[in-house]
Amino acid sequence: EYRAANAISGRDAEAAIGLRNRWRVSEGLTLDGSFERVHALSRSPALLVDNEATALTAGIAYTASPRWKGTARLELRDAARERGLLSTLGLARKLDGGWSLLGKNTFDLTQGKGSASERMRQWLQVGLAYRGPAAVGWNGLGKYELKTERQTAASGEAQTDRTAHVASTHVHWQARRGIDVSGRVGAKWVREGAADIVSTNAAVLVAGRITRDLGGRWDAGVVASLLADRRGGRQWGLGGEVGYRAADNLWLSVGYNVFGYRDSDLAPAEPTARGIFIRLRFKFDENSLAGLTGE
Numbered sequence: 001e002y003r004a005a006n007a008i009s010g011r012d013a014e015a016a017i018g019l020r021n022r023w024r025v026s027e028g029l030t031l032d033g034s035f036e037r038v039h040a041l042s043r044s045p046a047l048l049v050d051n052e053a054t055a056l057t058a059g060i061a062y063t064a065s066p067r068w069k070g071t072a073r074l075e076l077r078d079a080a081r082e083r084g085l086l087s088t089l090g091l092a093r094k095l096d097g098g099w100s101l102l103g104k105n106t107f108d109l110t111q112g113k114g115s116a117s118e119r120m121r122q123w124l125q126v127g128l129a130y131r132g133p134a135a136v137g138w139n140g141l142g143k144y145e146l147k148t149e150r151q152t153a154a155s156g157e158a159q160t161d162r163t164a165h166v167a168s169t170h171v172h173w174q175a176r177r178g179i180d181v182s183g184r185v186g187a188k189w190v191r192e193g194a195a196d197i198v199s200t201n202a203a204v205l206v207a208g209r210i211t212r213d214l215g216g217r218w219d220a221g222v223v224a225s226l227l228a229d230r231r232g233g234r235q236w237g238l239g240g241e242v243g244y245r246a247a248d249n250l251w252l253s254v255g256y257n258v259f260g261y262r263d264s265d266l267a268p269a270e271p272t273a274r275g276i277f278i279r280l281r282f283k284f285d286e287n288s289l290a291g292l293t294g295e
Contacts, residue, residue, distance in 0.1 A: 003016065015038070015041055018055075033058050036056075037054050038054075039052055053078060058073070067093065068093045082117075085108075085109045088107075089103075089105045090105075099130055100131070102127040106121075108120070122149075125145050126144050138172070138173055139172045139173075140169065142168070146164070148163050166186065167188075170184050178212060179210070180211045185204075186205040187204045190202070202229065208223070218244055219242075223239055225237040227267075235260075236259060239255055242254060242255070243279075249284060250282050251281040251282075252280055253280075254277075255278075260274040260275075261273065
């Protein structure tokens with residue numbers, strides 16, 4: 001494979017050679033494995049050494065039960081100046097009455113070679129989802145997230161430490177054919193430490209969106225939100241967008257926020273910043289990839 005993370009400068013171009021394979025042990029049980037060697041494509045000898053790495057991954061997925069599904073993945077990476085470990089665990093359990101329990105944990109650890117430098121990140125997510133009957137038009141998701149980050153200097157002393165507790169609810173209602181209403185309420189508590197300085201903060205987010213089908217392949221929407229913290233700060237967001245259905249269940253939207261803000265915990269993937277934005281949406285379920293897997 002040839003990869004270019006920054007096509008303009010070309011500094012992150014690299015070539016990878018390796019092997020990926022999937023073994024189907026039984027119906028609904030698969031094993032994945034891969035081995036990869038990455039070489040940087042650069043004229044700088046320093047970049048050539050720093051960016052070379054070897055990675056080994058293994059994964060397992062269980063989907064045979066109609067009531068629950070689980071996945072696990074482990075990746076070991078060895079580079080010239082550091083080594084890393086990345087693991088993910090996922091579980092989905094179907095309950096009664098349209099309810100489902102969701103859980104996922106991601107752990108990322110990078111350690112320097114020849115020094116005590118270390119960077120650790122862990123992201124735990126637990127959610128409860130509700131999918132109502134089509135005639136009712138209600139869907140919802142409530143989730144809790146625990147984000148932990150810690151970075152240690154080469155000397156072994158802790159430099160930064162961050163812990164965030166995030167709870168949020170997401171509700172979607174199809175008011176009538178062609179009109180969708182969605183809302184979100186979230187709250188977070190954050191503790192951050194740098195050297196001997198420790199600070200805490202809390203914030204609440206309230207957001208709502210109305211989308212109208214314009215017929216054919218077009219739709220239009222308006223979104224408004226408020227982010228307030230315990231120190232008395234308030235930031236408002238207001239914008240609109242126009243979307244085009246490029247293919248079945250695939251929308252491309254262009255919008256503009258008159259004013260807005262940024263928040264990596266409560267709105268990490270939402271276009272809440274002021275200015276023009278482009279959004280790509282894809283709606284899928286357990287049957288969306290059936291044609292690709294042959295099942």
